[in-house]
Amino acid sequence: MLTRRLFAILAILVAVVLVAVAVLGVVTVRKPFPDREGTAQLAGLGADVTVLRDDYGIPQVYAETAEDLFMAQGYVHAQDRFFEMDFRRHVTAGRLAELVGEAALETDKFVRTMGWRRVAEQELARLAPATRRYLEAYARGVNAYIGDREASALSLEYSVLSLRGSAYEPEPWTPTDSLAWLKAMAWDLRSNMSDEIERVLATEKLSRAQVDTLYPGFPFRRHDPIVTQGNVVDGTFDQSSGERRNADTDRAADVPEATPTDGEESEDVALRDLLGSMQGVADVAKGLPTLLGFGDGIGSNAWAISGERSATGEPILANDPHLAPSMPGIWHQMGLHCRKVGDECPFDVAGFTFSGMPGVVVGHNADIAWGVTTMYPDVTDLYIEQIQGDRYLYDGRWLPLVTREETFEVAGGKSETITVRETQHGPLLSDVDDTLADVGERAGGGSTYGVSLQWTALTPGRTMDAVFGIDKAHDWASFRKAARLFAVPSQNLVYADTEGNIGYQAPGQVPIRKRGDGTWPVPGWDPSYGWKGFIPYEELPSVLNPAEGYVVTANQQVIGRQYPYLIGTGQAAGYRSQRIIELLQGSSKLSVADMTRIQNDTHNGQARTLLPHLLEIDLGSGYYADGQELLRAWSSQDQDRDSAAAAYFAAVWRNLLARTFHDDLPQEVWPAGGERWFEVVRRLLNSPDSDWWDDRTTKSVRETRDDVLRTAMRDARDEMTRRQSLDPDRWSWGNVHQLTLENQTLGTSGITLVEKLFNRGPYGLGGGSGIVDATGWDAAEGYEVTAVPSMRMVVDLSDLDKSRWINLTGVSGHPFHRNYTDQTKLWVDGKTLPWAYTSDAVEKAARDELRLTAELEQ
Template sequence: MTSAPQDPPPLSPRRWWAAFRAWPRGVRLTSYVALGLALVLVVVAVVVVGLVRRPLPQTEGEATLPGLDGEVTVVRDEHGVPQLYGDSMEDLVRAQGYVHAQERFFEMDVRRHATAGRLAELFGEDAVESDSYVRTMGWRRVAERELALVSPTTRGLLQAYAAGVNGYLDEHSPSEIAVEYTVLNAGGLGYAPADWTPVDSLAWLKAMAWDLRGNMQDEIDRVLAQAAVGVERARELHPAYPVDEHAPIVGQGAVVDGVFDQDATANTTRNPLRPAFTADQRAVLGEVGAGLGRLPALLGRGDGVGSNSWVVDGEHSATGAPLLANDPHLGVGMPGVWMQMGLHCRDAGPDCPMDVAGFTFSGVPGVVIGHNAEIAWGFTNLGPDVTDLYLERVRGDEWRYDGRWQPLRVRTETIEVADGEDVTIRVRSTRHGPILSDVSDELADVGEKSRPGRGLAVSLAWTALDPAPTADAILDLNLATDWDSFRAALSSFSVPSQNVVYADREGHIGYQAPGRIPIRKSGNDGTVPSAGWRPENDWTGEFVPYDGLPHVLDPEEGFVVTANQAVIGPDYPYRLTEDWDHGWRAQRIRERLEDAGPLTVAGMQELQLDADHPLAAVLTPYLLDVELPEGYWSGGQELLRDWDLQQTAGSGAAAYYNVVWRNLLALTFHDELPEELWPNGGSRWYAVVARLLEEPTDPWWDDVTTETTVETRSDVLEQAMRDARDELTRRQARDPRGWDWGHLHRLDLRSSTLGESGIGPVEWLVNRGGWEVGGGSGTVDATGWDAAEGYAVTTAPSMRMVVSLGDLDASRWINLTGVSGHPASDHYTDQTDLWARGDSLAWPFTQPAVEDAAQHVLTLVPGADPDAGGG
């Protein structure tokens, strides 16, 4: 008896590519077969091109959007940047949702799956660990509670935005929405996206908060460093902020009766002592750090990111009015995090006050960074300590606290897995927060084996896990018209805490630090994980009052610089963090502003591209003093003699210096630190090495693996220079005149989903790369790289903008990638070439300027009765 014929399993892209690669190389084809194969390939190519181009959005003519009260006009320029014109705010954000879905829905869909802990539904078992961490932290559960906290106006706009997204989805099949759905469904996924909801928008903000969460990894690193080299030497790897050398953001003012007064003074601080960590405690913490490090890049790394922003008043500006610059530094990938857009009421007034343009998040209504008709604003990460890890003593479903065993809060979550069995996890929490270590079976085993019956666990306290109406702040900022309404808008901005610079058309400039920053009890300074069983390590439940956070209006020096440096001096009574960026970028910007004459828009842009290496002026003289044999070995050293310290893409001296730097770090620290603590070469390591250079026999210089030799500074510098010479000879050329920094320091933009699929044609479709760029870590032109990994760009200015308050149409902007998330679009990376060259685009704002730049016009017209708002 024969079995009934069965359909073959779907040929997934991975199986197809494997079969293609397995085709015998030596097969000889007849002319007829070859001709037939060529015709088949042509047909396949036509079909593939058609499928790839199918999701490209309609940009001209008319399209129906249900729920609109009136028409909305979408005007796109030559780079596809849309400017929307409508007669009500509800219509504008409904249309914004539609346009975001046109250009970026797959990105939006992936992010909502990621923030809900549902990536495994799309990408299978490899995503289960990420989903488990996100479910354990409960990001979407928090977002669901936040929907009830935002104002009725914000809630209504979130619903209108969701309805706009769904209006687009309702009229398009998955293959018409994104080519990525075509690829996934070709593998048998059978997926169609669900409706967008307001909670999806709120959950997106959790991902940004995670990316900019502060010092959580530093807490773990300090403990692991103490285990490797002892408490005192570990402290040398985390030097204090040099407030006397690098000025804080706000150089005046203090808190009086809970309110920050920019003309007052105050003091007070604290520094609690901490007991040493045991081996079992270090093991559990190390495993948590490793697990969190495996979260997908689209959720952010929370490490190595920063930003620049500064604002100058009219006396420092050639226009006589303020100028404001901003370039947030984030991880690189496809598509970029920002989408430029304008939202304009045709007749701006009390009934329809929106008239704003700037950088938006696809999935979130409104403009996040930009300007309206009256004010401009920019963000950098404040980086306060808003996370604490707690070591917990647990047994079964109980945890130890204040001398008693108490029940853990427990819930169950089920993760659906594409092409696999569902995974059920138990999420347990203490009063401090969710237990992250439950995600890893290995971690649980470590804790149990170290303390039988009283295992160790690690919980997370994080301000973003408490619901707050941050979405109110975004929309209120869009409508602010002066300093008071700007500050009122930011009072709702809870996470992530930011430095926000300000300028207005009246000539004022300012700075405000918003955010929910916890006040800790006396036993917890936030620098290392705390013992969760001790009540003195808890948060008080209070936060730094908004009115007590640093802010300044029209400072005497006439400018404000924020580049992740300390916000204010050590006498400030509230503890914000100990882990500031060390201020090299900020100080360079300040010095350039102090030395500059009246600034133009072009001058502000030139400063954004400053590639001066922060440590080069300190380290280079030591390198020039090293005695190397003439000829081969001294070739790189000769480049340094005339180096201007700028890390331009074509600089051979910059290439040599950075390769020396990487080798110096490896020779100095790799022998004593575990691999997970190897230096990334950023700002903190500049401070560490700057001190060591003054101590030629410091123990750090010695290579502990050479038992009979004690190396000194001169030994390490010479070996680093020799190793760099050999490395550049291998990588580039024997002749140093053939070296250049950009050849090493390349920008590759990869999709964090299909771009990591391992399927060649798919990766080719969605990834882009090969840009040779200048700049570096800790540089104003902050194209960061990880010295523990290589020279490739890992973080970069995700956009750059300069706003001219004297003539808004004279402002400039540029995006790291492009407006579109569609690989077949001309606007997928059409701004990247310009970005890499340091160029920018005109930023038209007034309606005549927008109309002059128009290339495509789409009119969205009202349709039939809408769905009431997308949930």
């Protein structure tokens, strides 16, 4: 797990950079800045390529052939973000220790055990010939840029890391490097593996039944799923089938509450024995997404409205994916344009890309627009395996483990070799955790337990084909045809086109389980817990032009209980999605500007439930009542950054969670405070004498709901006084809810002056967890921002040049470059940039022009 301790071993050497920067100054910082004007030679181009950049450095690429187009994209990505690309490929290949040293070895072992790169290598051969050509062209473009440049000319980070005393030379880029990035995306969007682990960890103090109450089902009576009507009929999803079901009509009952009982233990001995190992797996699993630029609190908002609801008379589509903040931000804006669009060169697309991967991930072309949100399908299962030596038990037989050797090179240290073991379910993740040795042998059998992972992404797929297919799709049919290949990660796909259609498609490989619902680890020796295939694509939920005139996805449940398959149980509880629906229903003529305002909405949907109970508590008058008075005047319930009431309410919420659940749960699984916990507490509020309210540490006192609410409000008043001021009028949410953009490597070195070279911030923000403006924070840790809308886009299908977009940071990954954070202040203020798309608009906005040519003029 990479945390601040990762670079502790480099601290003394890294400190030398202060001297280097002082001596070399501007030269050192500016050396990696790329040339964005003039002419550059790229051997292998078929014809000249033009790269136009606007004031924000956003590139628009024009080429004669698709191969030239993607070769130029690779070149431009390397110009702006090569260190980020190189760092990520070291992570996805399990080779990060080669770059940064021994502190990364634990993470490398975890990734190599899963075998991301091995699967990516297998995928390459399965892809369409055209896709392989595009990947190869992209790699040629990257390599043309890095060429004979020394590492210090590619990134300031390399100059700092070179202080170890060894010269580093980046390896040539390969198509497999790009495909491995898809595994990284799939890992963070894998749904409930972390929940499975946390459920097990919670059994240290609770029974399974008690733990299950902390994972409530989706509240269909109150919140709408994405698809409100339809079912599978004769092997095909029919959106017109069945009664329409939404929050007004669904009669599904909430899951009943269970309460903790002292002394009750988990019934599953294997789970109890594996608690320590589970914690080790959880630590590495949680640290990995942050390295990749995803992190905790992931989610997204995306919606499309029909022309009947828009001010333009044509559809409008909006999207803002929620990921961990990083420096630079994970997205790179770009346009990819064939000069003559046709079968030989079918691309005319613009949007948000991942550096290191060709194509556009989210955006629009001349005919369609699309957005994505996390679908949270359950595509992972953890199996408890019974192991004897080099065998494991399955269906009454002892089968041989499949093994392979993995060797790790370590910068500044000795290499290390491990043996990776696999069952038929997948790799034994528990082998990479040091605590496995402490699990012990079971009496009488001489066997131990391990934990294996079955995950759809460990089977080669064709998701890269889907990316290019969507980029060139021209209508609903071609869009759905491309989405069929979107194996992993499974994402909610929101659609709109210039013909006036809007739609939704659920893609991906979603397993059908023989038994169970995937919420707990299951015995690997029992074949009744296996998978029996995947939900057929034709039977996955989809909808075209729904009667509501909108499609809204914010990670809520995909469809109602009438659907015959289980997609997953870890979806969001619908607080964000229902708020978006309310705002869309509030006006019949919504504009692009209205969409942006909705993206920045800070209304706290949980406040309407909790606030009445808080206002009924008697706090007397004076000091402790001051906070309560703020809440009485907080009629908007908006979590704005300037709001004193919002700051106090957040503090009450944090302390309420602590007072209610910290005594019942191990520290590793204390509540983070997102939408799941909104729903848990909502249900508890109706049971004022529930055992959950009682504090186990006060043996002679039995606390009730109102006791906890009163104490939480007092704690919150004291905390805001310590953190901000004795005077509540001087409080603000943005004073404590702050975002710091940290470089993924040296930004956490622990050396203040070095961190200032790469990091930016802090910035005070509004919004919060479970809010449309989803600036997440972890209530178990503090109020600092842990997840953000990583970009925002609004596509106007009536005039694509009137679309808007914004990135968290900027397109450049080079510190002190003018495009390093030039979009951040606009993003913080909820503003967006014009999104030029047509050639006339792009040329009008152009500031720099770079011509890429196969041969330089003599």
